Amino acid sequence: MERLEYLFNLKILCFFILVIPFNKVSAQSAQDSILAAKYLKKAESLLAEKKLERSVIYFKKALDVELKIYGQNHEKTIIYYDRIGLIYKNIGQHEIALDYFKTFLNLAIKRYGRYHFYAGYGFLNIGVTYKNLFQYDLALENYEKSLITFQHLRKKDMICFIYNNIGIVFTKKGENTKAIEYYNKSIKISVTLFGKNYI
Structure with missing residues (x-):
């Protein structure tokens, strides 16, 4: 009987040894989630006020905290790379934006x-960034990859947008015949x- 009681107490002790650290990790994770949510809310508030440098x-x-919770391959963290890249693009820091867009894409x-x-x-944003860096061949290369993806997905609105962007790059390269070809595809x-009256 004493042996059974001893084994039972040992099981209880082992249970608490296993559960208590888990609860601490879980509590820490909850605290981290709250902290990440606060950072995100502050970032979005600053973004709405057009205070981009502070927002980023x-x-x-928020990304640093979310990485601790979810790791780099979680959807929540993946999206951050795109959002941060967009802010850097909008404040004209295209090289930094490019790094974030490449991470997002990968x-x-x-x-x-x-x-x-x-x-x-991801390919589209990389293409836009290369265009802003005047690296037109790399912009076209990424627009083409984006186009292939959206053609596969049958996203006509995105295909239309990419055709227009390709037209812009050909215009900047002085290849007006090709530019007109892509503008016409976009218009069609x-x-x-x-409809015909769409901006």
Whole structure:
């Protein structure tokens, strides 16, 4: 009887040894989630006020906390790379934006595959950034990859947008015949989707 009681007490002790650290980790995770949510709310508030430089600081703080909770391959953390990249693009820090967009793209492809919306969007943002850096051949290369993804997904609105962007790059390169070809492709889809009076 004493032996059974001893084994029972040992099991209880082992249970508490296993459960208590788990609860501490869980409590820490909950605290981290609250902290990340506060950082995110502050970042979005600053973004709404168009205080981009301050906003990006809080997005990065939120990302750091979310990375501790979820790791780099979680959807929650993947999205941060795109949002931070967009802010850097909008404040004209295109090289930094490019790093964030490339990370976003690589993580998106790893998690969702090459033909997911996020992959197409990642290629698109990289293309726009290369265009802003006057690296037109790299911009076209990424627009083409984005186009392939959105054609696979049959996202005509995105295809229309990319055709227009390709036209812009050809215009900047002085290749007006190619530019007009892509503008016409964009117009054709726009008319089909939105009508002749669409902006």
